[in-house]
Amino acid sequence: AKSDEKEHQIEFSGLVDDLDLVFSRYIRHKNADENKMVNCYTCPAIEPVTMIQNGHYISRQHMYLRWDERNCRPQCDICNEKKRGNLAIYKKNLENESPGITDILLEESRMVYKWSREELKSLIGEYSRKLKLLQK
Secondary structure, three states, X not given: OHHHHHHXXXXXXXXXXXXXXXXXXXXXXXXXXXXXXXXXXXXXXXXXXOOOEEEEOOOOOOHHHOOOHHHEEEEOHHHXXXXXXXXXXXXXXXXXXXXXXXHHHHHXXXXXXXXXXXXXXXXXXXXXXXXXXXXX
């Protein structure tokens, strides 16, 4: 049963990786212009859809919000990595779009949520379909 458990863990982390990839591509393409260029959400940078990253307002370690579109926007690597999300500007921009959203996300980030493999597979399917529609 021990190796069974390990296989399940490997399959689960594989699904997380697959979903991270398709969700990130979706967020980046959803915000791209007709030339596949994307504005960073937190600075004036404009980058190709392949170079921009999927930034999270609430860190991706909070699994409940990891694949939540309300929590994710495209960011350049400097804002996302070096400035650790450039969160003051991220917060201001989210609040301008949707007043009160950052408090809601903060509240929801406290929820402990364990995704099932079925849920992950379903989200991979959903975001793969959404991505295909954007790429038409």
